[in-house]
Amino acid sequence: MTRHRFSTEEITLCRRSLLVWYDKHKRKLPWRDWHDTDSNIVAYRVLVSELMLQQTQVATVIRYYETWMNQWPNVNSLASASEDDVLKCWAGLGYYNRARNLHKCAQLIVNEYNGEFPRDLDIMINRLPGVGRYTAGAVSSIAFSLPNPILDGNVIRVLSRLRCIGSDLKKKSTTDHLWSLAADLVCPERPGDLNQSLMELGATICTPQKPKCTECPIQKQCLAYEQQIHQSSTDIEQCSTNCTFCLKPTEIDSSRSLVEHYPRKKVKTKQREETSFVLVLYRLNSQLEFLMLKQKQSNLLSGLWSFFEVISPPDFDQMNERKRKTFLIEQIQHMSCNIDDIKLAGQCRHLFSHIDKQYIIYYALDDLSIPTAQTQWFTEEQVLTSAISTAMKKVFNVALPQIKLRAFNGKKVGLESIHFPG
Ligand SMILES: [Zn+2]
Structure with missing residues (x-):
């Protein structure tokens, strides 16, 4: 001793x-x-x-x-x-x-x-x-x-x-x-x-x-x-x-x-894997705007602004795109678009302390949603500078170029004027 x-x-x-x-x-x-x-x-x-x-x-x-x-x-x-x-x-x-x-x-x-x-x-x-x-x-x-x-x-x-x-x-x-x-x-x-x-x-x-x-x-x-x-x-x-x-x-x-x-190595507990579907709703006024939701107090990221996220069902691997979109529509109440408006943007991954999270990212034009007490429209600048988690910023970086392409193509705006973030 x-x-x-x-x-x-x-x-x-x-x-x-x-x-x-x-x-x-x-x-x-x-x-x-x-x-x-x-x-x-x-x-x-x-x-x-x-x-x-x-x-x-x-x-x-x-x-x-x-x-x-x-x-x-x-x-x-x-x-x-x-x-x-x-x-x-x-x-x-x-x-x-x-x-x-x-x-x-x-x-x-x-x-x-x-x-x-x-x-x-x-x-x-x-x-x-x-x-x-x-x-x-x-x-x-x-x-x-x-x-x-x-x-x-x-x-x-x-x-x-x-x-x-x-x-x-x-x-x-x-x-x-x-x-x-x-x-x-x-x-x-x-x-x-x-x-x-x-x-x-x-x-x-x-x-x-x-x-x-x-x-x-x-x-x-x-x-x-x-x-x-x-x-x-x-x-x-x-x-x-x-x-x-x-x-x-x-x-x-x-x-x-x-x-x-020394010290004795801790046995590493493996991070739990989880997949979420995320929907980025946007509209085009004088500029692009994105509908964000304030996270509830009980949430891991409470008080921060987020896009619409739904934990995927366990069998999501077997679901085709249409089934996944139907599931999204059923789960999210704030939107006023139909299934054909929803497009797949891509995927990204973020490691939280206990969760290895995969995001499957969708986007849709939504002209009609009226902000509630929990939701608010953000400009691109506001999304990038507000209280938003790193995970949601990753999601935004995947969705944004695709949204710009779709939104501005329809309006015949030259693509060279669009800034795509890294
Ligand atoms: Zn000893």
């Missing part, structure tokens, strides 16, 4: 080496770039960046973060924004509950805490929507210099390699142990920088594949690296035969480096 913990001496060495390395090598990122010392503003920036960074790459987040901060530089401005504007700014980042939660956090902080971020970890976790132990730890350590640990995917990887934690990450005993290791390392002097140094190390040096161990500032404290150097893969020592944290010799795959065995 002792090898799965840090000694006092190792803690001192790790802290010192990590902070020296971080000061020299940290990447310049917009949310790290603050000159004001107002911890309330820093807390807001950390919260926005951390929520954006969940599930999303740094390079993508930078652009969104800067746009966001220009629009809503502080909690008060975000609290008074409309949900539609918030979702519009988030459109394309996915996992829209993060945006809704951020918005609710700002409103709660303004309404109940006078615009001042709560500093107490338990209050943050229990009161602020979407804020868990990790985000609360990041905000409290970075903005308020409180010695609270953080544990995200990067930190898990670093810690499990340092201390050879090879047990299942789904087990509470494993994550409890990793949290306690993270708590051991947080130094009271610079807790925010220490936490960020662990994340940065995981993101740039201690990577899932091909970690750059020779450049690692805490290589000497890394047990996985030490084992990799000194032992053959068939001869991995264990604390004892019943240690719950050690990798079992049978779990070692000699084709990979030993360091890469």
Whole structure:
């Protein structure tokens, strides 16, 4: 068991080496770039960046973060924004509950805490929507210099390699142990920088594949690296035969480096496959317009605008085009066109977190539909700039060239004047 913990001496060495390395090598990122010392503003920036960074790459987040901060530089401005504007700014980042939660956090902080971020970890976790132990730890350590640990995917990887934690990450005993290791390392002097140094190390040096161990500032404290150097893969020592944290010799795959065995790989749950029929209804006034539907609150993409989508019946593979169109007409109530107006535009695919979704896309001219409380006509420009999911933008890109061809051909407009998006 002792090898799965840090000694006092190792803690001192790790802290010192990590902070020296971080000061020299940290990447310049917009949310790290603050000159004001107002911890309330820093807390807001950390919260926005951390929520954006969940599930999303740094390079993508930078652009969104800067746009966001220009629009809503502080909690008060975000609290008074409309949900539609918030979702519009988030459109394309996915996992829209993060945006809704951020918005609710700002409103709660303004309404109940006078615009001042709560500093107490338990209050943050229990009161602020979407804020868990990790985000609360990041905000409290970075903005308020409180010695609270953080544990995200990067930190898990670093810690499990340092201390050879090879047990299942789904087990509470494993994550409890990793949290306690993270708590051991947080130094009271610079807790925010220490936490960020662990994340940065995981993101740039201690990577899932091909970690750059020779450049690692805490290589000497890394047990996985030490084992990799000194032992053959068939001869991995264990604390004892019943240690719950050690990798079992049978779990070692000699084709990979030993360091890469930590943390233990999650068994991937396969995404569920689903097919939808989508209908893009358009009309031609002075310009092309498209009928959009606002998604209901219970929906995965609630609050966003969408074309008309129907989950296909299980036997859709056996249905001919006419049957599919009949099915569409039966399912969609907002349209006023008949079956012969509906044309096939093509297909596209989008991967959601749990669903591998195929869209079969149809379009139809619909002059007669009158917008209801849930529907609205959008111009091309509005479709491209409104709160619309990435999946529906893909659908639009497939349908639009065909709609233009059909709509303008009939009006004898030269095709060369039509812009086809990539
Ligand atoms: Zn062990």
